[in-house]
Amino acid sequence: MVTVPSGSFSCHMTEHPILITGGTGKVGGRAAAQLRAKGVAVRVGSRSGEPRFDWEDESTWDAALAGVQKVFLVPHDGALLTRPFVRRAKELGVERVVLLSGRGADVPGYASEDGIAGKTHIDGEDAVRTSGLDFTVVRPAWFAQNFSEGFFRDAVLAGELRLPAGDGAAGFVDAEDIAAVAVAALTEDTHSGRTYELSGPSALTLTEVVELISQATGRTVRYVSLSEEDFIAELVAEGWPKADAQDYADSIGPIRRNMDSHLSDGVQTALGRPPRPFSQFVTEAGAAGAWREAE
Numbered sequence: 001m002v003t004v005p006s007g008s009f010s011c012h013m014t015e016h017p018i019l020i021t022g023g024t025g026k027v028g029g030r031a032a033a034q035l036r037a038k039g040v041a042v043r044v045g046s047r048s049g050e051p052r053f054d055w056e057d058e059s060t061w062d063a064a065l066a067g068v069q070k071v072f073l074v075p076h077d078g079a080l081l082t083r084p085f086v087r088r089a090k091e092l093g094v095e096r097v098v099l100l101s102g103r104g105a106d107v108p109g110y111a112s113e114d115g116i117a118g119k120t121h122i123d124g125e126d127a128v129r130t131s132g133l134d135f136t137v138v139r140p141a142w143f144a145q146n147f148s149e150g151f152f153r154d155a156v157l158a159g160e161l162r163l164p165a166g167d168g169a170a171g172f173v174d175a176e177d178i179a180a181v182a183v184a185a186l187t188e189d190t191h192s193g194r195t196y197e198l199s200g201p202s203a204l205t206l207t208e209v210v211e212l213i214s215q216a217t218g219r220t221v222r223y224v225s226l227s228e229e230d231f232i233a234e235l236v237a238e239g240w241p242k243a244d245a246q247d248y249a250d251s252i253g254p255i256r257r258n259m260d261s262h263l264s265d266g267v268q269t270a271l272g273r274p275p276r277p278f279s280q281f282v283t284e285a286g287a288a289g290a291w292r293e294a295e
């Protein structure tokens, strides 16, 4: 472990910045912006941050945690690092952890047993709950921003979203709302020990999603429902390792099996207001140029 030189974080030490791992990502980046807007000091945990934080390099953890009392923990999917990180955070004086988990972490059969994200969230939730720290767990449904900043964006730009989701619907939730719930849990004392299940206000099929994006952008986007086998074969033909293609297909499985169509009231419960509609996300993302191709 790195020894942090005394005084090197003196100005932050007095403010006790909130550490946000994944602080440059879809949810962490928004949580950082919302906290800063409230005048709260933030330390962004990122490989490009200062100090640099790399989940896969434990020697960077202590500097990121120095002087920190509260962490918004956006986990690193794939390796079970939440548990050792939380242990170290507690040793270094952290008192509160807000964990970004995922819908279905408590539902048998939701995620594949070998699924990277599922394993990360199941182990991460247990690590946080048994840590003895003040904690809140945030369990969002699929993010709306997957279509504008995440792994569906390229397909939207290409005009064809090819997924093994059948006619299933999902309660896509706006990352602004996920971040707002995390910020509330970090800055208010009434969310301790709570688990918030978050979804948007309606469940949408992929056909409905691409219609909304098409209407707002004037860009024609189709949804093509693939069998799981065809989906995996297409990804492998593009050069994906078979295991990664299977993992991606598995992550879509709950939509196809109709395990993602229910709505959750966590935004209303935590924030006292309804979640933002998907149509609002589409309008704002479009206006911000999310689907404008790089020139």
Ligand SMILES: NC(=O)c1ccc[n+]([C@@H]2O[C@H](COP(=O)([O-])OP(=O)(O)OC[C@H]3O[C@@H](n4cnc5c(N)ncnc54)[C@H](OP(=O)(O)O)[C@@H]3O)[C@@H](O)[C@H]2O)c1
Pocket (backbone or CB within 6 Å): 021, 022, 023, 024, 025, 026, 027, 028, 045, 046, 047, 048, 053, 054, 055, 056, 074, 075, 076, 077, 100, 101, 102, 103, 117, 140, 141, 142, 143, 146, 150
């Ligand atoms: N997408 C969904 O629909 C969905 C739904 C439910 C739950 N989730 C969960 O949400 C989490 C992902 O959150 P997100 O979508 O906000 O993230 P994201 O936008 O994909 O951003 C990933 C973040 O992780 C950081 N990161 C990546 N590798 C790193 C490393 N080795 N060390 C330190 N930081 C690293 C990146 O920072 P740098 O690149 O700057 O280092 C970035 O800030 C995952 O745990 C996922 O399972 C996702």
